[in-house]
Amino acid sequence: MTPGSADLTGEIRLLLAEITGDGAALEAPLGTPLLRDGIGLDSLGGTVLLTEIKRRYRVDIADEDLNLDSLASIGALASYLQARMAAPWSPR
Amino acid sequence: MIKCVIWDLDNTLLDGVYLESGERPPPVSTALSAVLHELAGRGILHAIASRNPPEAGVYAEQATGHAFAAVVCGWGAKSAAIETITAELGLTADEVAFVDDDALERAEVAFRLPEVLVLAPQDLREAAALPLLGAPASTEEARRRGELYLQRRARREEARSFGGSREDFLRHCGTRVTIAPASAADLPRLHELSVRTHQFNSTGIAVAEAEFAALLRSADHQVAAVRLADRFGDDGLVGACVIATSPASWQVRLLMMSCRALGRGVIDALLAWICRAARAEGTDEIAVACVISPRNVPLRIALTSAGFRTGRELEADGAERTAVYRRPAGDALPELPDWVTVPA
Numbered sequence: 042m043t044p045g046s047a048d049l050t051g052e053i054r055l056l057l058a059e060i061t062g063d064g065a066a067l068e069a070p071l072g073t074p075l076l077r078d079g080i081g082l083d084s085l086g087g088t089v090l091l092t093e094i095k096r097r098y099r100v101d102i103a104d105e106d107l108n109l110d111s112l113a114s115i116g117a118l119a120s121y122l123q124a125r126m127a128a129p130w131s132p133r
Numbered sequence: 134m135i136k137c138v139i140w141d142l143d144n145t146l147l148d149g150v151y152l153e154s155g156e157r158p159p160p161v162s163t164a165l166s167a168v169l170h171e172l173a174g175r176g177i178l179h180a181i182a183s184r185n186p187p188e189a190g191v192y193a194e195q196a197t198g199h200a201f202a203a204v205v206c207g208w209g210a211k212s213a214a215i216e217t218i219t220a221e222l223g224l225t226a227d228e229v230a231f232v233d234d235d236a237l238e239r240a241e242v243a244f245r246l247p248e249v250l251v252l253a254p255q256d257l258r259e260a261a262a263l264p265l266l267g268a269p270a271s272t273e274e275a276r277r278r279g280e281l282y283l284q285r286r287a288r289r290e291e292a293r294s295f296g297g298s299r300e301d302f303l304r305h306c307g308t309r310v311t312i313a314p315a316s317a318a319d320l321p322r323l324h325e326l327s328v329r330t331h332q333f334n335s336t337g338i339a340v341a342e343a344e345f346a347a348l349l350r351s352a353d354h355q356v357a358a359v360r361l362a363d364r365f366g367d368d369g370l371v372g373a374c375v376i377a378t379s380p381a382s383w384q385v386r387l388l389m390m391s392c393r394a395l396g397r398g399v400i401d402a403l404l405a406w407i408c409r410a411a412r413a414e415g416t417d418e419i420a421v422a423c424v425i426s427p428r429n430v431p432l433r434i435a436l437t438s439a440g441f442r443t444g445r446e447l448e449a450d451g452a453e454r455t456a457v458y459r460r461p462a463g464d465a466l467p468e469l470p471d472w473v474t475v476p477a
Contacts, residue, residue: 060244076438084431084438085301085396087330089244091430092237096210103430107446107456109437 050119052097057082057115060089071116079114087112100125135250135266136224138172139201139215140165142183142193145254151189154353158189161196165232168261169199175267178202178222182214210236212245226324227286230266232257236332236392236428243395247289250282255329281393284366284401301471303398305361310402310473315358320345322370323358326389332434333372333390333400335423337453340387348375354386355476356424359403361394372403381410381464385421388432398470400432404439406475412462418436419462424445425454433458439467 046067050071057066057080066073068082073079076087095101099121102111111121146166169179172433180203181190190204203221205214211233219226227248233239234254243251252260262268263279295302315323320342327340344475348354359372372390376383385407385466390400411419421436423429425446441458469475 076434080297083396083398084333084400084434085240085244087434088237088240088431091434092241093210096208101427103427104425107433108442109427109434112434112437115396130287 050115052120053119053129056090056093056118060086063084066115069115071119073092074114075112075118082112094122098126100120134228135177135230136228137178137218137222137230138169138266139180139182139218139229139231140169140193141211141231141235141238142181142185142189144234145232146181146193146197149182150404151185151192151329156442157190158196161193162254163283165257166197168257169197172266173199177267178327180204180218180222180229181206182211182218184208188428204291209246210241212309215242215246215249230260237430239392239410239432240332240395245294248286254352268361281366281368285393288363299396300470303363303470306365307364308397309361310359310470311360311362312403312406312473313360315345315349315356317349318357319370319373320349321333323356323373326370326373326391327387330372330389330391331428332392332395332430333388333435334429335385335421335432337424337426337428338387340360345375353377354378357403357406359390359394359399361397363397370400374407376407376415378414380414380416382418382420383407383414383416388421388423390432395431399475400435401439401467402436402470402473405469406465406473408439408460408462409469410475412466416462419460422455423458425456440446440464 054067058064061080076082082090091103111118140146146162147159148162173179179199179201181193181201183206185206187206190206203218205217215229215231219229226246230250231255232251232252233244238249242249260266265279265282292302295305322343324340324342336374348356355376355378357374358370359370361368371394374385375387376385381442407419421441423433425437428436436458441457441460442459446457
């Protein structure tokens with residue numbers, strides 16, 4: 042893992058902890074799902090996460106990733122953002 | 134009592150986007166400006182929370198002719214702007230209302246500052262008739278709506294001090310979700326939901342009462358109505374779905390839920406029920422045609438969370454992007470919580 046992606050993972054964990062009001066996200070394994078039984082985001086919490094990501098990283102996941110596979114886990118989200126910020130998205 | 138209304142500018146207090154309107158900034162919304170002055174006349178303060186340069190705030194003061202008690206223009210989260218404003222004015226979050234046309238901004242504020250009264254611009258006129266916003270007389274409808282706001286606040290305050298999981302909290306509140314075939318008596322509310330729901334609406338198209346009436350009579354369609362109540366109050370009919378049923382697949386033509394039910398497990402319960410009912414009928418697949426819009430992100434999260442996936446977008450026919458989310462009816466079913474009641 043590059044230092045950049047480690048930073049990004051840390052930022053995502055902090056953001057999740059802030060949204061859920063629960064520090065569990067800080068320690069959760071990379072494979073932890075974000076929705077439901079994992080971090081426990083519901084549709085509202087997930088929306089707040091996507092809105093904050095759009096604001097911070099200028100990546101509009103809800104517009105690009107229609108299956109929201111990037112919310113599959115903490116690691117999936119970090120990889121998605123890493124890839125998107127390394128190479129600008131080509132328009133649909 | 135609400136002591137301050139905090140306004141978004143772009144497409145809310147202003148009829149347009151400040152930074153996208155060139156030399157001439159957009160005019161003030163006549164309707165909202167009228168409400169602003171009416172509320173000011175009752176002694177309610179006004180403030181601005183806008184993603185714009187500070188000049189936008191100066192312009193809004195000139196254009197409305199109102200001196201705002203606080204102006205926060207910048208690119209941070211709206212909840213942070215509201216916290217700055219309440220700190221400046223010495224108010225608590227439960228003493229402010231926030232008006233924004235953007236459903237996601239409203240969701241962000243509702244999520245982080247649950248005590249704030251969050252309103253869409255189209256709801257402000259109605260809210261202005263409430264005693265909560267200093268209205269003198271009270272109609273039956275205004276009284277009922279005011280009660281709903283108070284119930285919502287009481288529920289959120291309790292949620293804040295509750296230790297367990299969200300599911301535990303919903304159970305603790307005595308949450309009851311009832312899913313049953315819609316009846317003729319539901320038609321006005323079904324129509325209203327089709328017009329007023331955005332965050333949880335798969336089509337974004339208003340459906341007339343007559344169209345719902347025809348669907349109720351159709352042998353090939355199911356219209357399911359979703360009701361919600363808990364010990365804080367009865368929210369009544371908060372959502373519905375229209376399903377075109379055939380042995381091979383269930384096509385969900387419309388899925389809608391009021392934001393009143395946000396965060397209370399209702400959309401997940403409805404999707405879980407659809408999956409179970411489809412399987413009980415021996416159907417192979419469930420398909421939900423869903424508009425791809427920034428407004429309905431919460432619905433799309435709920436769909437993917439319930440195991441629905443989409444291939445590629447349908448070719449846009451001009452206006453709206455659409456994708457069909459599908460899942461096999463036989464796959465591992467999303468859990469239906471024990472507080473959901475369905476017809477036998």
